[in-house]
Amino acid sequence: MAGFLLPAERVSESNNVMEMPINSQEPPAQFIVKETRFGSVDGSPPLASIPVVDLSQLFSEDELDKLRSALCSWGCFQAIGHGVSSSFIDKVREVAEKFISLPLEEKQKSLRAVGESEGFGGNTVVSENQVLDWCNRLSLQVFPEHKRRLNLWPLNPHDFGETLLEYSLKIRSIMELVFKAIATTLKLDDENVFLKKFGEGSGLRAQFSFYPPCQRSDMVLGLKAHSDRSGVTVLLQDKQVEGLQVRKDNSWYRVPVIPHAFLINLGDQMEILCNGIYKSPIHRVTTNTEKIRSSVAMFIEPAPEQEIGPVEELVDEKRPKLYKTVKNYGAFNYECFQKGLVALEAIKI
Numbered sequence: 001m002a003g004f005l006l007p008a009e010r011v012s013e014s015n016n017v018m019e020m021p022i023n024s025q026e027p028p029a030q031f032i033v034k035e036t037r038f039g040s041v042d043g044s045p046p047l048a049s050i051p052v053v054d055l056s057q058l059f060s061e062d063e064l065d066k067l068r069s070a071l072c073s074w075g076c077f078q079a080i081g082h083g084v085s086s087s088f089i090d091k092v093r094e095v096a097e098k099f100i101s102l103p104l105e106e107k108q109k110s111l112r113a114v115g116e117s118e119g120f121g122g123n124t125v126v127s128e129n130q131v132l133d134w135c136n137r138l139s140l141q142v143f144p145e146h147k148r149r150l151n152l153w154p155l156n157p158h159d160f161g162e163t164l165l166e167y168s169l170k171i172r173s174i175m176e177l178v179f180k181a182i183a184t185t186l187k188l189d190d191e192n193v194f195l196k197k198f199g200e201g202s203g204l205r206a207q208f209s210f211y212p213p214c215q216r217s218d219m220v221l222g223l224k225a226h227s228d229r230s231g232v233t234v235l236l237q238d239k240q241v242e243g244l245q246v247r248k249d250n251s252w253y254r255v256p257v258i259p260h261a262f263l264i265n266l267g268d269q270m271e272i273l274c275n276g277i278y279k280s281p282i283h284r285v286t287t288n289t290e291k292i293r294s295s296v297a298m299f300i301e302p303a304p305e306q307e308i309g310p311v312e313e314l315v316d317e318k319r320p321k322l323y324k325t326v327k328n329y330g331a332f333n334y335e336c337f338q339k340g341l342v343a344l345e346a347i348k349i
């Protein structure tokens, strides 16, 4: 499996990326996870009983109930009946697989530049003692259209771009439906209240993640524990290989693989808007010693100038305003990360 990058450009000035030492016995020290407040690496906690919601019946009482309880407890749900055909989902996986299988020189045409957030590479290194993720990612902004950096979009495979665009449009419609349904579960007067925040000018970013096998999967994570800064994330997991874990009541659970379902989770900006009633779950990705795992995540975020704060109707004496109103949460979140702070905690009232 040649052609992986070491999951970080340790070098800051040059783009002197190295090949990932797939078969080495010991991963470099900077990948070894230290004890954190989220416990140690454990590849096999119990399986999560995350509700499965049928989007084709989303506005029925049963599905709305499932959605409500899923978002209160797990902060995520598995979506079936979403209308995206299995063959198209496989096509998305296929272009991702073709891309990662290309020789390194070819993938480097999409290389993320130092200091940038888009393109192909490992972690952005912000501090000396940062623990690195065992992962390579291709991150691309799809909307708003004028922010697309087409020079980073792979030309190989030749249908990568058109597949990503078609997929993005489908996922955006699913997100819109989910925003409406969430407002309905909260009995808000305006069912479009979230849609308005994520309407005109909002950003949709695609992230293709590839987690190579790791000889020390007991000590290395594919992706460290985090919550998403997005409004909503739609994740297409690997069809076969597990790895994603979600945290609930201070314990980790494995997220089951349902081959053509989407795992939809809330991001911090929806937790803020919902005044904490619904959760932006902490999650992480483990590695395994044998198989590469891939995933495709789509994140939606409001335009940076959009104000995000708890929806007034969700604030009352029993449930006071939990979060400050903020703008440009994405940048704030990144600043907090660099200082070792948790953004959502930093804006608690």
Ligand SMILES: O=C(O)CCC(=O)C(=O)O
Residues within 6 Å of the ligand: 207, 209, 223, 228, 235, 237, 244, 283, 285, 294, 295, 297
């Ligand atoms: O690869 C996965 O399953 C999850 C990826 C993820 O959580 C993220 O990119 O924020």
Ligand SMILES: [Fe+2]
Residues within 6 Å of the ligand: 226, 227, 228, 283
């Ligand atoms: Fe995530």
